[in-house]
Amino acid sequence: MAEEVKLLKTWSSPFGLRAVWALKLKCIEYESIDEDPSNKSALLLQLNPIYKKIPVLVHNGKPISESLVILEYIDQTWTQNPIMPQHPLEKARQRFWAKFNDEKLLPSIWSVFTKERKERKEAMEELVENLKLAEEELQGKRFFGGDKIGVADFAFGWLANLMSVFKQVTGFKVIDGRFPLLSA
Template sequence: MAEEVKLFKTFSTTFGLRVVQALKLKGIEYEAIDEDLSNKSPLLLHYNPVYKKVPVLVHSGKPISESLVILEYIDETWKQNPILPEDPFERARERFWAKFNDEKLLPTIWGVFIKEGKDREEAMAGSVENLKFVEEELKGKKFFGGDKIGLADLVFGWLGNLMGILEEVSGLKIVDERYPLLLAWMKEFSEHPVIKDTWPAHDKMIIRQHLQALLTRTGGIFLCNLS
């Protein structure tokens, strides 16, 4: 009997997309269930009663929540095309950079687009500092882990798609010629044969971000959930 794999996500969430991409790299068949976060389904609340958010992977009826936890679960469950290296030190490095993205890089860059005045300036300064760390880490590498896509690449993957959309909508430029290695990585990752077919529709994402910006300016509720 085939194993049942379901993924609760939204079409736009960067955290769900990294799980989609991991499943695709592994060649795992799954059922995608897109949630409306303004009206969460009983199933989502059942499978993730603690955080009540996406993504949630359900494997043979057993739910796994939080994207980084899900990525490691996928790698440990399906051994083909590993996304974490065997060497313990290299595995630790991948985990470190994944944590760096989620806790430092993504929040500062997101702050540039949603904040104003001095708060935006501080977010921009933080983004520049964090992007310099990323640029340094990519020296001599095609991907963060070397020659093939790994955990850190999947976590940083939002830079290959959402960053350009945010820049297009806002008119702000964050990743520019100061970061040639990062720009090269973004192109390499986003155009990878497996990855390129996973990106959400560009026009749909542009509309989503325009609405997000309008709601931000008017004090509305965020509809573009990044979790």
């Protein structure tokens, strides 16, 4: 029996892209279902009745919500090309940096995007400090986990995907020469 794998997402969501990248890395075929976050489908509301947001991975009819949870589910379900290290300390570090991205870095960039004048300047300072911390963590490494791509790298993947859009909208470049490792 073939497995049924569907992913509800939008093209622009960094959270949905995480699941796309993980499924592609693991060579898992899936049906992509694009959602409109401003006009949520009955399917989305049925599959994620608590948060009512994307992404939602549906595996053999069972929904899994929240992007970091989805990544761990994908990694544990399809074991080829692992994205989580086996060692508990390294696994904890991957989770820490993914959580840092979601709870510190993304909110700080959103603040820069939505604030004006003095508040934007303060938000930009906080964003730069958060980027410095991530840049320092990458010192001497290709990925957050060293030589292998992992969950933290998927979490930070929005940098490559959305920074050019951010520059076009706000008029300034966040990832510049100060952050060569994040830029790479």
